[in-house]
Structures are given as C-alpha cells and as structure tokens.
Amino acid sequence: MRVRGRRRYWIVAGVVMALCAGGLVVFDRADPMKALTKFDIDSYPMRTTVTGCANPLVDKPGVADFRALLLSQVGGGDDGLAVCKKIANESGAFSDHADGRAWDWQVNASSATDRAMVDQVLNWLLRTDERGHRNAMARRTGITYIIWNHMIYRVRGDDARWTPYTSTGDPHDSHVHFSFSMAGAARQTSWWSERGPLVWMRSAEPDIPLISGPGALRPVAGDWDGDGRDTVGVHNPANRRFLVRGEVTTGDPYAMTPPVGPFGAIPFAGDWDGEGGDEVGVYEPLARRFSFYSILGAPARPSQVFGLAGDLPIVGDWDGDGVDDIGTYTPESKTFSRLLPDGSVRAKVFGSLNDTPVVGDWNGDAVDDVGVFRSSKNTFLLDAPSADGGQAIRSVTFGTARHLPVIGDWDGNGTDDEGIVTAG
Ligand SMILES: [Zn+2]
Structure with a gap:
C-alpha cells in the first residue's frame, strides 16, 4: 500500500535521445526478443576524404x-x-x-x-x-x-x-x-537509427500497456497522477519536453510539458512538494544546477546547485519525509552523494566503473536507497539496508541484453521494482 506523500522515483540514466518531434505515441507490448544490443554506442567515426565538390552539392x-x-x-x-x-x-x-x-x-x-x-x-x-x-x-x-x-x-x-x-x-x-x-x-x-518504439519491461507488471513512440528518447518513470503507482514517461532532448502518461481521471492518455530547462540538460522526476505524485526536473551538468518543474512546466521549487563536474544526478527521498531530495553519483570514485535537507551530505561508495546509478525504496521503509545497473551483466545491484541495520546487496538479473534501467513502484505495493527499457 502506498503511504500518502511517499516518494518513489528513479533516475534513469540513458544516453538515448531522439530528434523526433514527440507526441506520436502508440501502445505496444514488450517483445523480449527485440532486446538485443540497443543502447550500445557507436564507434568513433572516421573522416572520409573529400576529393571534389559533390554534384549536386546539397545539404546532407x-x-x-x-x-x-x-x-x-x-x-x-x-x-x-x-x-x-x-x-x-x-x-x-x-x-x-x-x-x-x-x-x-x-x-x-x-x-x-x-x-x-x-x-x-x-x-x-x-x-x-x-x-x-x-x-x-x-x-x-x-x-x-x-x-x-x-x-x-x-x-x-x-x-x-x-x-x-x-x-x-x-x-x-x-x-x-x-x-x-x-x-x-x-x-x-x-542518434537517428534508434527510432524504434521504446519497450518497457518491468518485473512486477510485464503486461500493462507500454509507452512507445519514436526511439532514442530518454525513459523517465514516475507516478504522474498520484495513484501510488509509477508508470511510464519520456524526455525528448530535441524539444526539451516530457511526455508522460496522463491523468487517468481526465481520460487524457498522455500529458506533455512545455519545453523545460536548457538544451543538453539531464532529465529526472520526483515529488517536489510531498503531496504525492511525481513531477519533472533537469540537471545542467556545467552549472551543476537542479531545476524542478510541475507537469505544466511551472517552476516547482527553488533550483539547487550541487555536485562536481562529470557527476550524474540522482533524486530520492533520503530522510523519509515524503519530499524528494537531490544528490549526485561520481562515476570515477563510484560515490553516491546524497544532500539532506539540513545541508549535510551522506556519501556511499557502491558499484563498479561504468555502472549506471539507480535509486529506489528497495525495502518499503519510505526511504530511498541506492543501487547500480551493470549493463554488461544485465544485473541490478541494490544496496538494501536490512531491518537490523545491516546491509544486503540484492542482485537482480533482468533481461537478456543491454538496456537502460528504470526503477519504479509499478504495482503500488510501497516498494520500488526494477525495470528495463530498450529500443524496438
Ligand atoms: Zn566550416
């Protein structure tokens, strides 16, 4: 059961981006057989010598x-x-x-x-x-x-x-x-070729309708309507808009934000006011600034500056007050730095080089913990504190190939679950 005001969120790290205009959305079901080698990376491109002026000479x-x-x-x-x-x-x-x-x-x-x-x-x-x-x-x-x-x-x-x-x-x-x-x-x-539908596969609810659409979008999960269950959304870096599953009560299947934040910022979601339901935000890597927005695109709370150059943003409820807090993951040192509301920083070294950071409430205590997704093994390693104060690293293997991780409470039972997203 979802505790009112409790937050769950996840940071989805993913490089996947698209130039598509957004808004084109169809429902589809996951096809695990499609999950091959998407979200890998192109080799360094080689220059091809130009021997003369193309005829006709046109803009490629x-x-x-x-x-x-x-x-x-x-x-x-x-x-x-x-x-x-x-x-x-x-x-x-x-x-x-x-x-x-x-x-x-x-x-x-x-x-x-x-x-x-x-x-x-x-x-x-x-x-x-x-x-x-x-x-x-x-x-x-x-x-x-x-x-x-x-x-x-x-x-x-x-x-x-x-x-x-x-x-x-x-x-x-x-x-x-x-x-x-x-x-x-x-x-x-x-950047152009991975335009197939995004396919979401989630441990708790593999068969609910899945958001699809132009690929190479960045997946962003959240509880957009405050019903206690996290669901799908995407961020389009080419137009700086979020597209999320809409209010079930109004019958709108999707809601799209106005453009938010500057170009090149990294998207995330979270509960900025503790009233239940997730909203959106972006992290500017150069300015190290977190900015928070409502689904309507209005500023939702004052921006915050935190982190080091090269850090990745993380968002979660570190103290269990129902409001999401910020933090960063420093890849070189494998360090999660969680900024608490009193200004103190809780640091933890976890994972290995090239792991992708994730955050979620793994044990239902209303406090978010950290973890990583290891794409080389398709495995989530979750730092799950136990009731007696000990630490248990829970390992969850998911899927058969390389994907982007997503975390959310898909079934509304009060704990976060793992999921993966791949391009069709
Ligand atoms: Zn030039």
Whole structure:
C-alpha cells in the first residue's frame, strides 16, 4: 500500500535521445526478443576524404538536422553548410563543406554569452554518458571533428581529443565548424537509427500497456497522477519536453510539458512538494544546477546547485519525509552523494566503473536507497539496508541484453521494482 506523500522515483540514466518531434505515441507490448544490443554506442567515426565538390552539392540530411537542432534549441546563426571550397591552407584538399557534410555555427568567441552557448553544446556532445562512454553524443551523431577558438577536437583511432588548431590561418573564433562522417551525414548513426518504439519491461507488471513512440528518447518513470503507482514517461532532448502518461481521471492518455530547462540538460522526476505524485526536473551538468518543474512546466521549487563536474544526478527521498531530495553519483570514485535537507551530505561508495546509478525504496521503509545497473551483466545491484541495520546487496538479473534501467513502484505495493527499457 502506498503511504500518502511517499516518494518513489528513479533516475534513469540513458544516453538515448531522439530528434523526433514527440507526441506520436502508440501502445505496444514488450517483445523480449527485440532486446538485443540497443543502447550500445557507436564507434568513433572516421573522416572520409573529400576529393571534389559533390554534384549536386546539397545539404546532407544529418548535418541539416543538427543545424536545425542547435538553431532552434540553443541559438546562434547559420554560417554555411554545403559550400564548394577547399581547406584554406596549402594542402589543396577539399573541405567537408564541399560534400555537404560540415556546418559552420555562427557564434563569436569574444561574447561571453556565445561562449556559454558553445560550452553547453560541447558538453552535450562530449560528456561521458552514464554507461562510461566518452564523447558519447559526438559518436552518436557521427562527428569527426570540431574546430572552435584556436582548438580542434579530432577523432584519432578509438579516441578523440582537443589540440591547438594551427593548420589554417582562420582561428575559428567567429564560428564553430562541425564535420560529420558519411554515416552521420546520412542519418545512419544511432542518434537517428534508434527510432524504434521504446519497450518497457518491468518485473512486477510485464503486461500493462507500454509507452512507445519514436526511439532514442530518454525513459523517465514516475507516478504522474498520484495513484501510488509509477508508470511510464519520456524526455525528448530535441524539444526539451516530457511526455508522460496522463491523468487517468481526465481520460487524457498522455500529458506533455512545455519545453523545460536548457538544451543538453539531464532529465529526472520526483515529488517536489510531498503531496504525492511525481513531477519533472533537469540537471545542467556545467552549472551543476537542479531545476524542478510541475507537469505544466511551472517552476516547482527553488533550483539547487550541487555536485562536481562529470557527476550524474540522482533524486530520492533520503530522510523519509515524503519530499524528494537531490544528490549526485561520481562515476570515477563510484560515490553516491546524497544532500539532506539540513545541508549535510551522506556519501556511499557502491558499484563498479561504468555502472549506471539507480535509486529506489528497495525495502518499503519510505526511504530511498541506492543501487547500480551493470549493463554488461544485465544485473541490478541494490544496496538494501536490512531491518537490523545491516546491509544486503540484492542482485537482480533482468533481461537478456543491454538496456537502460528504470526503477519504479509499478504495482503500488510501497516498494520500488526494477525495470528495463530498450529500443524496438
Ligand atoms: Zn566550416
């Protein structure tokens, strides 16, 4: 039985994102046979030399998508995509622009506002994801190199790094140059290709209707109508909206928020007022800021700054007062840091490198505990304190392949259960 005001929530870590417009939703049932190797990561993309100007020279669709995404969600200007030109040095080599596979984002390095916009986008592209994949979104979009403000990010083998840019006289301080692989430019990398339905598989209720829709969305579970049961939702990074199962009482099957938070922020859900029912929020990795919103998109409580660069956000009720609190997981040190309402921090080292953090009430005591999902073994390891004060690590193996973890009280019995989400 659900205790009124009790919170359960989960953080869903997942890199999966989509460019889809959102809103297209159908019901489907889980097909475990579909659960193969989704949510893995693309290899580092290789640059393909351009030997001349494409004829016809057109904007490649992946690059055009990327341009539309940044211009609509971040700002700046369009400084050119498909252009028949050579690289401005002695090499005589053709630019990726000559094949419609590069875009120049017009921003100015002398503007603090523009630099912040670029930092926001580069953090989104290059930050390590919750599975430990470095430069995750740049790989998923097929970016081979980026030139900005005297520096170049370039893929070399199975890695990529920033080095000083000296190969032309243009320091690229009036635009950011993005080059794409053939696959990325053709929308064949995972940012575009994983568009199948999201399939939710949950331990307690494997057969209830499942939210589907354009894949590569980020799953977000929560109790959206306050009935004591957690259910499905998604966050679309391309339009910054959450789509959640709606109020059963009003008959609306889904509710969509207005755009919330800045582009590139990491979504989560939780109970911000202790009145039961979950709402949404986002974590900005660069600013380390947690912001909280109602389902209508209104600010729900003051934002909070917490964490270290590279941390992942976690949300849970650490003290059992019915209101969710915040915290972070530091992947390098495998440390959960839970910020309590009195300002103290409760830290715990748990899990292994490349584990994905999860949070839930594993034992029904109305206090959320921590755990990890180990994708290599499809196993949840839950830190479940026992009644006598001891610790029990509960291991739950789920599924047959790599997935994203979700946690929620699917059946409303007062304890959280594990679930997995995969792309169809
Ligand atoms: Zn360029």
